[in-house]
Every structure is written in C-alpha cells, then in structure tokens.
Amino acid sequence: MTDDQTPATPTQPTDPTPTRPTLSRRGLFGLAGVGVGAGLVGVAAGVAGDRAVSAATSHTSASTVYPFYGPHQAGITTPAQDRLHFASFDVGDISRDELIELLTDWTVAAARMTTGGSAGTYGPASGPYDAPPDDTGEALDLPASGLTITFGFGPSLFTTAAGVDRFGIASRRPAALVDLPHFQADALVEAQTGGDLCIQACSDDPQVAVHAIRNLSRIAFGRASIRWSQLGFGRTSSTSRSQVTPRNLFGFKDGTANVKSEDTKVVDEHIWANAADGAAWMAGGSYLVARRIRMTIETWDRTALREQENIIGRTKGEGEPLSGGTEFTEPNFAMKGRDDAPIIPVDSHVALSHPDQNDGAVLLRRGYNFVDGNDDLGRLNAGLFFIAFQRDPRTQFIPIQKRLAANDTMNEYVRHVGSGIFAVPAGVTKGSFVGAELFA
C-alpha cells in the first residue's frame, strides 16, 4: 500500500509572518468558483527531522491543513496536535440506510472543516435567512489549525447487548474489536464508557476542535447523540520525531518510547490492520482504545521526588531511565543498584510497559491531559485521557494493561473511570464515505 500520509508533514504557509495565516474559513468563501478541498493547498512530503523545538511551540502553524482523504484516516500518525475534543455517540433507532446517510453527511462536513471550511455549504452567515445556518460560526475567522477528524465504530454498532443486529453488520465485526475485559481496580463509570461511534477531533486551537464536534453532533441530530465527551490539552505523547516529548500531569515526560510515525516499518506492522487479520474491510484501519484516567494529583504532589521517580522508572527532569543516559537511552533493566535490586524497579511503569516485557507489543499513544473543574473536596478533577492506536488490542493494549493493572505502583495514584474501544476504518476515497467498505 502506498502511503502519502505517513509521516504526515503539515503544509506550511510560505508567508514568514506568523500572524497572517494563508487560509481561513473567511478566505475560502472569498474564493468564488474554486472548489473547497485538499487541492487548494499543497501537501509536502518528507519529515522535518529531529529539529529541537520547544514543547510549547512545536505545534504546527495555524494554517496547517492535513489531507482528509487518503489511505488512512488522519489523526493517527499525524503529529499529535495540542488540543482534543473526543466524543462517543449512541446511534438512535435508525435504519441501515440512515446510518450510511449519517456517515456520508459526516464525511462531507469533516472534509470541509479539515480544510478550514464551514461544516455546510452556506456557512454560518449566509444562505436562507429564515433557516438555521448550516454552520455554527464560532470558527468562522479561524484557520484550519491542523484539524483532523477521525471516526471509529464501537462493538455495540455491530450488535447490541441483547444481540440485536441493528444494521446487518454483525457478521462483519472484526475479531480484534473485542469487548474490553474488566481490569483489576477498574472503576468505570457507565456514562463515560462505550458508545456506538466515536469522533476524535484534534487541532492546535481548541475552538476549532470544539467547532468540529459541535457541528458533527448538530448534523447527527435525531440520528445519533453524544454519549460522553472529553476535552484535552497538552498532548501527552509525541508521535513524530519532529516533536519534543510533552509532560503529563504527574509532571513527567510521557511518550518517550512511543511509536513514531517515521518508523514506518513499526507502524505498518503494529498499528495498521491488515486484510489478512480477518476483517478485510478494516485493512488500512486501526483500533482505538480510550481510557479516562483520573489522577489523584494532590496525593501525588505530596509524594517524595525519589518515590515519584521510582514509580515512573525515569528521572523527572530530563526523563532518562534510572539506569542512566539521556531521555532516549534504552533502559537497562538488568542494572543493579543498592541491595542488589534492579535500579529500575521491576514494578515501575517503564519496566512493566516496556515492549521487552510485553512480547514486543507496542502502542501508538495519542493521549491528552485534562482538567474538568474540581470535586467537592476542592481536588482538581484531572488526569490523562489515554488514546492508543494498534493493529490488534488482543495482543497489544489488553495484555499490557493487564500487567499494569496488576502490578504498577502507579495504580495508587490513578483510577480508570472511562473506557472505549473502536474500530477505526481506513481512510476515505473522494466521493465515498468513512467506513464504506463495512457496508459494501
């Protein structure tokens, strides 16, 4: 399979003045007669390489446009943007044809919005004055801001809990789209778990990501409604060597050993589903696991630095393994410290989650930090919204999480309160709709 999206290098404006984007929703409307689409902007090839850029400023230019169409959906190997709005949807009592119509409507709107366009033809401020606008308008002056919109299908789309095959697709459910097992100490809240469909909107501007979810939700009115949703900021994993490693709310670098989009061999082998895996319609797709992980940060903040570093298995400053070196030095799990015990504790997060300890299993993580106000005791309702992509959760997320749930010393400071698993189909061909192969 050719792959012009991996690594997905953003389109940069040629104008050197960072305050003047080259493309905005408003600008698009001024281009009378010119089609709205990826054709408007060039797509660069190649990768920026390992430029040392600040975590704060490694996000792309506001006018970055990632192509919506392609062999894979964008938002997976795309260098992680800074902001997230994720939504899980319940599909109402509609027919198979109506579901296809919804996916088609979503596809058209997503293709428009990812270029910096409005969700609908008329936009928020023109068209019939006696009808509601077909775009809500809050992103009218904003450029694309690296927006990607990624769609996924949950297990319940294939059959309900009662086994009803609502859309005639039960036989096509991929074996890899399992119901996630109960993990030790799971504290899942039903209202923040599951869902028939999901949409991950990522952008460097939160208003652009929110605008995307809001308009897709508006378009779904009467057909699907939001079951749960999550805003996030400060991505917790770099997915490209052009990005520095960001920090999670434990204050540690997160994602040092993450799969990077430049490692195309690893991505092909461990992230993209393959026709040979059993569900041919998922070829070029991936499986998304989301976990809402609440951190008890007030307790963490009263833990000694030495204890924090032993829990993580890395230093807090540079982020190198406790066995020494620099951030990207491979951890030496055999190195002994005092008492002849491994200097990287065997129950540390880095030891338990390392591929060497998990039969080589890796994940492409793409999570975000969140703070959703505070609880009754004045503690911040904060944590990590974990998102990981993989070829098969049965051999990747599930065994890794089983080990972590049973052994990780970090468990004292985290609580998994939300969860979802979704089959993310391959990219969309122009004129078609997302997931068309499932209904073919």
Add this chain to the structure above:
Amino acid sequence: MTDDQTPATPTQPTDPTPTRPTLSRRGLFGLAGVGVGAGLVGVAAGVAGDRAVSAATSHTSASTVYPFYGPHQAGITTPAQDRLHFASFDVGDISRDELIELLTDWTVAAARMTTGGSAGTYGPASGPYDAPPDDTGEALDLPASGLTITFGFGPSLFTTAAGVDRFGIASRRPAALVDLPHFQADALVEAQTGGDLCIQACSDDPQVAVHAIRNLSRIAFGRASIRWSQLGFGRTSSTSRSQVTPRNLFGFKDGTANVKSEDTKVVDEHIWANAADGAAWMAGGSYLVARRIRMTIETWDRTALREQENIIGRTKGEGEPLSGGTEFTEPNFAMKGRDDAPIIPVDSHVALSHPDQNDGAVLLRRGYNFVDGNDDLGRLNAGLFFIAFQRDPRTQFIPIQKRLAANDTMNEYVRHVGSGIFAVPAGVTKGSFVGAELFA
C-alpha cells in the same frame, strides 16, 4: 498615578523563528546566579496599533512575559490571552497572620511562575529527594506563554454569612464589594458561586494556566481549598486594539465595543478604583464579576439566522450593527426599518447593553468560552464564562445586568448558573504581597 502597564505590550523575542522561545523554565534553571524576575526580560512600551491579525494567531509569542509587579495587577488590561483557568477558594479556619502568610506565599510563587519559573525554589526535579518537589513539573519545559495571575478578595473574606469578622477586616470592606443581587431568571448553583478568594490565571498555553492554579492550590493546602474552578478557551473579548474580535459559542463576534486598554482615559475613569471611592486600600485595584453562563447551544443552532441576528443586533458574519456599516461602526438605534420599528430591535443584546442605554456605564470584559463535557441528554455543557472588571459594580455590572435579565431576548438561550464578585487589589510592590494595603 503613573502606569507602565497600560497598555501592556508584551515582550517579544527578537528571534524571528517562532518555534524557538527565548525563555523557558528549563532555560531559567540554567542561568546559575542570575535572579529570576522581570529584570531578565525587557518590557516594551507602546502598542502594536491596529494591525489586522487573525483571531487564531493574535495571541502573543510563547515567550511573552508580562511583568508581575506594577501599579496594577496584570491580567486586567493585559491583552486577553487565549486560555483561562479560574479558581475560587474557601479559606479554612486560619488566623489573620496565617492568611497574610498564604497571600505572601502565593505572591512569591506567582511572581516566579509569571516569568516562566517554577513555583518553588527547587522546582520539580531537584532539591531534597526525600521530600515532595516544590513544583509539580508539568510546565517544566514550557515558556511563560504570557501567563498572568490575578488575585481577588470575595465579600465572605470580610465577614461570613453569620457576620463573623474572621480576619479583622470587616470595617475595611469596600462599599463597592456588594453582595450581588438576585437577577431575574438567575439559576445559580451554590457550588459554583461565591468564594473567599479568587485567582484568575490566563496564558496562551492551557498547561501553563493549569500549572499555575494547581501549584497555588497545592501551596494553599491546609489553609484554603478550591471551591469551584473553570477552564476556558478562545477569549470572548478583545481588550486591546492589537487584537481582532473573537467569537463566542453563539458564533458571533463578542467584545466589539469592549473597553480597550489603549483607551487610558476610559480605563482610568471606569476600570480602576480610586482612593476617593471610599476604600483607600483599593486604589489602583478593580472589581471582578464572574458569571458562568450556560448556553443552550443546541436550541440556538436550530434558530433561523435572521432571528439570531435580531437577538444580537448585529450581523453574524462581519459583526456590523443591523443599522449598517462595518464592525466598528456605531449602532444607530434611531434608524427605522419596516413597520417603522427600529432596525436594531430594542430588546436586542446590543441595544440593551450599549453604554448609551446605561447612563454611559461600561465594563472591561475578559470572558472565555467553555465546554465541560455534556449532559445526560447528549447536549454540550457549553457557554461563556463571563469576567468583567470595573470601578464600581453598583453603577456598572449590576444595572446593566438588571436590564439584560429583564428584557434581553437572548435569555431564552442562556442560563446564569455560577457567579462571583471579588475586590482585586492594586498591583504588588517587590518585597510585599498582594493586598498588603488591606492589612496595613
């Protein structure tokens, strides 16, 4: 009073490459023996003028540092940054001296963090290894990102509901720090209302704003705890002529007629409290009113464009008054349309809130959009976190809001669910603490 902070023009890096900030927390730690403070960076005078910049990119450079010390607190006339974390605190059962100590600790930490430094001397990754770090670390690699931290005192700091003078300051409560009256249709939630103290942290990076509130909350442990808090994005008002007008979640430009920091005469007359106002310790301060305004955006989105524009009194695209012109044209409330009725409806938001209709009363608004997940019906829990600064709420916010609450056709689409009023004292002198004049 001299005023080197208004208009507050940010310090810009001289390096033209936007991806390389000139100052970061890490960088600061590398400057052994060099004091951490505003002296590290120059402060430019003058204003950028009316450059046409995109709303998406009008925020300042990541390395922007606003001075913490000065005649006024930063975060009022400072050009509104893109992100907000606001927190209201309840003070525990502590003494007057302990309250002063808390304010002193907060002042020291805020002064450090606004320069891009850590909250404490040792930072997150050094110091005694067997003690908790004195900074939580998630902003370790991030530059100052235009962070401002603004402190305020609520009515309940002066006396509790039972009239107890906890801190010996009851006699010094400013007359302008009234308890807000009940406004028609108020739907206030007690848990999102009031508070003894408030902190407004604004930055162009949400992780930097969150880091500030989190560390100030950590420092307050055992003395004060968060009562309610709010994250926001996509500022809803421009406070400087160097900024374009952003859009709220109704999709309309918000803040076209806002007080701008460049209008120093208006700011002096209507925003800064004066010794002659009655409470001499508040001279150079201001009064902050916060309102959490939930928007029923799904209902709004199904309203005809014509109706939306009649409710606002402006067009949705350009934002000019319905009486014509461009965005900054003064509305003509006398102009008649069909049926000989005013073309700008008398019950529109712009008509009711215009200074001409409110005895010249103005506000310096500094609000943010918010989306806090969704409710049980799948509707986004979204709206506007309104923040306004003023010299005297009795003649500014209160009469304006009374008229709006009684007459505004927008009320069908908004619900005020949270509220707070705080006396924001003048700026801090080096070596002193915020609000020192109150306790002198």
